[in-house]
Structure formats: C-alpha cells, structure tokens
Amino acid sequence: DAGGGSFIYHLENNQVYVGFVVHLNYANPHLYPYMEFQRFKHHPLIAELLQGGKRIAYGARAIAEGGWQSMPKLTFPGGVLLGCAAGMVNVPRIKGNHNAMLSGIAAAEAAHAALAAGRQGDELDAYASAVKWGPIGRDLRPVRNVKPLWSRLGLSASLLLGGADMWINTLFGNQSPLGDMKHGKSDADATGRADRHPPIAYPKPDGVLSFDRLTNVAFSFTNHAEEQPSHLVLKDPDVPIEINLPRFAEPAQRYCPAGVYEVLRDADGSNPRFQINFQNCVHCKTCDIKDPSGNIVWTTPQGGDGPNYPNM
Ligand SMILES: Cc1cc2nc3c(=O)[nH]c(=O)nc-3n(C[C@H](O)[C@H](O)[C@H](O)COP(=O)(O)OP(=O)(O)OC[C@H]3O[C@@H](n4cnc5c(N)ncnc54)[C@H](O)[C@@H]3O)c2cc1C
Numbered sequence: 001d002a003g004g005g006s007f008i009y010h011l012e013n014n015q016v017y018v019g020f021v022v023h024l025n026y027a028n029p030h031l032y033p034y035m036e037f038q039r040f041k042h043h044p045l046i047a048e049l050l051q052g053g054k055r056i057a058y059g060a061r062a063i064a065e066g067g068w069q070s071m072p073k074l075t076f077p078g079g080v081l082l083g084c085a086a087g088m089v090n091v092p093r094i095k096g097n098h099n100a101m102l103s104g105i106a107a108a109e110a111a112h113a114a115l116a117a118g119r120q121g122d123e124l125d126a127y128a129s130a131v132k133w134g135p136i137g138r139d140l141r142p143v144r145n146v147k148p149l150w151s152r153l154g155l156s157a158s159l160l161l162g163g164a165d166m167w168i169n170t171l172f173g174n175q176s177p178l179g180d181m182k183h184g185k186s187d188a189d190a191t192g193r194a195d196r197h198p199p200i201a202y203p204k205p206d207g208v209l210s211f212d213r214l215t216n217v218a219f220s221f222t223n224h225a226e227e228q229p230s231h232l233v234l235k236d237p238d239v240p241i242e243i244n245l246p247r248f249a250e251p252a253q254r255y256c257p258a259g260v261y262e263v264l265r266d267a268d269g270s271n272p273r274f275q276i277n278f279q280n281c282v283h284c285k286t287c288d289i290k291d292p293s294g295n296i297v298w299t300t301p302q303g304g305d306g307p308n309y310p311n312m
C-alpha cells in the first residue's frame with residue numbers, strides 16, 4: 001500500500017548511484033524502508049548492474065513533497081526560508097535544485113535592496129513576492145495537485161488525472177476544476193496500528209549486493225561527538241514503550257535508515273527499553289516526520305557534526 005520509486009544515475013569511472021524512494025504516508029508500521037531498498041537491489045535488472053561492484057557510499061534524506069500548498073511563511077525578521085527548507089521541490093519532475101538556486105537569487109536581491117534602503121533585520125516581503133509571482137511560483141503552482149492525486153488514487157490513475165490537471169492549469173492560468181487539493185493526513189497520522197497490518201518478512205542481506213544497516217551507516221561517514229546531549233529529543237520519554245510499542249510495534253526501529261532507534265530487552269524478552277544511538281544519525285529528518293505520536297523532535301547538533309558524504 002506504499003507509494004515510492006527508484007532511480008539510477010550513471011557516473012564517470014563506472015560508478016552508479018542507486019536510490020530508492022518510499023513515501024512516508026505508508027500505513028503498515030511493519031514496513032521497513034531500508035530493507036525494501038536492500039531487496040530492490042536483488043531485482044535481476046539492478047543485480048546485473050551491480051554485480052562485481054564495490055559499495056563506496058550510503059546516505060538517506062527525506063524529500064519534502066508537499067509543494068506549493070504546503071510552503072510555510074517564507075520570511076521572518078532578519079531571515080528567510082529557501083529551497084528545500086521551504087519545500088520547493090517540483091514533485092512530478094522530482095527536481096528541487098532549480099528552485100533552490102532561484103530562491104537564493106531572489107533572497108539575495110531582496111536583501112541587497114533592503115540594505116541599500118537602510119533597512120536591516122526586517123522581513124523581506126519582496127522575496128516572498130518574488131517567489132509567489134516569479135519563476136518558482138510559475139513552476140510549482142501548475143503541478144500542485146499531482147501529489148495529492150497520487151496519494152489518493154495511486155500511480156496509474158494519478159498519472160492520467162495529474163497530467164490532465166497540469167495541462168489545464170498551464171492553459172487556463174493555474175485555474176483547475178480540482179482547485180487547490182489538500183494532502184489529507186500527515187505522514188505520522190497515516191501510520192496504522194500494528195495489529196491491523198501484516199508483518200513483512202524481509203530476506204537477510206547477502207553481504208554482496210545487500211548489507212545490514214549498521215555497516216552501511218559506516219559508509220555515510222557520519223560523526224557526532226559523544227559527549228554532547230542527544231540532538232534527538234523526545235517530548236515524552238515514556239511514549240516509545242508505553243504507546244508506540246503496543247500500538248505501532250515502535251516503527252522508529254524500522255523507518256530510521258541509520259538504526260538510531262532500538263528497543264532493547266532482557267534475555268527473556270521482558271523489560272523493553274528505548275535506546276537512541278544519536279551518533280549514527282544521518283540527518284534525514286524522517287523521525288521528526290513519521291513518528292506516529294509526533295514525539296521526536298530533531299534539533300541541530302553541535303556544529304559540523306553529521307554525515308560526511310563522499311561523492312554525493
Ligand atoms: C536522493 C535525492 C535525489 C535528488 N535528485 C534531484 C535531481 O535529480 N534534480 C534536482 O533538481 N533535485 C534533486 N533532488 C532535490 C535537491 O537535492 C534539493 O531540492 C536541493 O538540494 C535543495 O537545495 P537546498 O540548498 O535548499 O538544500 P540542501 O541541498 O539540502 O542544502 C542544505 C545545506 O545546509 C547544510 N546545513 C544543514 N544544517 C546546517 C547547520 N545547522 N549549519 C550549517 N549547515 C547546515 C546541509 O549540510 C546542506 O549542505 C534530489 C534530492 C534527493 C534527496
């Protein structure tokens with residue numbers, strides 16, 4: 001019942017980037033995105049490509065796909081939100097670099113004009129206006145209904161209807177019979193109860209094409225000084241074991257691509273305890289988005305700490 005996709009980029013020196021996307025509005029809390037990715041690499045078409053290769057890097061990132069109708073207020077006194085911090089990805093094109101750059105240009109121009117006029121530390125309304133009426137707005141407004149349609153109707157139907165909607169928007173100045181569709185439930189609220197969804201058995205990684213999570217995390221070269229407080233903050237430390245474990249089989253154990261969250265038990269299976277291995281975090285922000293109780297807050301760790309992706 002989960003949406004998603006995959007990509008393969010071919011690079012120089014016989015290198016490939018293999019990517020696997022899981023939409024975080026999935027309902028089955030037993031779903032294990034990392035293991036779905038490992039399984040994907042055993043598809044004959046992918047396995048053939050990777051055969052004889054060497055793993056050189058691993059990483060993970062949440063992509064904000066809310067689009068135009070999910071963008072927050074872009075300005076605050078003395079600052080602005082740009083690019084992916086503001087959710088400027090064009091979902092049907094699966095591209096965000098262009099809007100990240102355009103937003104940087106628009107913000108710099110607005111800041112320059114403000115400084116030239118002797119204004120400092122106020123809100124750059126000209127930036128918000130440039131995003132709304134400039135190339136970013138023209139890029140994102142016509143495609144605003146594609147993701148809500150995909151979530152509601154699945155891939156095939158949304159391709160047809162979403163395509164028609166984009167065409168109508170382009171022809172009629174962003175007017176659509178569908179209006180501005182909303183996204184429905186948050187990804188956290190979309191998570192269903194564990195006893196209403198089947199557990200999923202994943203094949204064991206073979207150590208050749210597929211690998212266990214912790215050895216892969218080593219290839220993100222992430223680093224956090226051990227003595228700092230955890231940057232992953234629980235609003236209520238009792239929620240993981242008292243609520244998330246019985247209701248959702250504590251999905252943090254599976255949705256985190258770095259194995260940061262563990263439920264430890266005594267040898268006889270009793271006394272469950274929630275452990276946060278914050279040193280392994282690759283800063284993807286999935287926990288802040290997907291925790292069904294909204295109990296995890298991702299905060300900024302000590303400066304410079306985090307993943308150090310080579311070639312990514
Ligand atoms: C797997 C994947 C594939 C993609 N493929 C494409 C594609 O083919 N084409 C395309 O156009 N877009 C693609 N995108 C989207 C694109 O990468 C983003 O839209 C774009 O990078 C957003 O740019 P940004 O500058 O807003 O944010 P980012 O590129 O995320 O840059 C933010 C920077 O801020 C740094 N940072 C964060 N916190 C701090 C801090 N506290 N102090 C200092 N620095 C900090 C981060 O390390 C990072 O370098 C892809 C995204 C993903 C995840």
Ligand code: SF4
Pocket residue numbers: 232255256257258259260280281282283284285286287288298
């Ligand atoms: S702890 Fe959260 S942000 Fe860090 S890797 Fe895991 S899911 Fe991503």
